[in-house]
Amino acid sequence: GGSYSSPNKIIDFYGDRTGNLVTVASVAASAGTSPTGEEVTKVNDGSPDTKYLNTTGPNSGLTFTLTAAAVMDSMLLVTRTNDDIWQWDPKTWQVFGSNTNATWSDSNWVPLGSGNTNLADARGSVSVVTFSNSTAYKFYKVVFPTTKGTNNGQAYVHISEVDLFRAPQVKLGGMPDLRTLGSEGWTRRMWFDLTTNDNATLATLQTASL
DSSP states (O other), X not given: OEEXXXXXXXXOOEEOTTSOEEOEEEEEEOSSOOOTTOOGGGGGSSOTTOOXXXXXXXXXXXXXXXXXEEEOOEEEEEOOTTOOOGGGSBSEEEEEEESSOOOTTOTTOEEEEEEEOOOXXXXXXXXXXXXXXXXXXXXXXXXXXXXXOOBTTXXXXXXXXXXXXXXXXXXXXXXXXXXXXXXXXXXXXXXXXXXXXXXXHHHHIXXXXX
């Protein structure tokens, strides 16, 4: 894990072997409630200044539905930069995959991995965890079995960004080697603090290369 002090945004896109874009079609929360402005959709809004909070706390989480099945074997976790409640950060994680639109407790979910989040207590902390998976799934479930503790007697769970990706493709900080774009069929890129030239390159890639 690590931290960054003033990132602008996280930008991501996926491409399958036929050149079609694979994106997150929807994200849904597990049972529980979230305050206004801290709904589950905040986990992939690209901003470390927002967060998803679930009052259920331990064993809550979220599900991703992709527009098409894709292989994921890594997960990026980011804590929000502008709060001081580190106790509600997830301490452990589990990831499951499915090609059936399963309910939260459905037995069709295939366990893919679990472990410690390794998130530092500092705000805006970043951690990347990996799990073994070579199967393309359309649905992914992320569970946070435990948190770091309680705050004012409450054991909620909160997280700013949750992003699944395929490890060989990830680039943290700066632009990737664009010569490899699409060479393995499935593509994943993440950029922080994009410059004007970077944005222009990204726009060209999205319209021409995929």
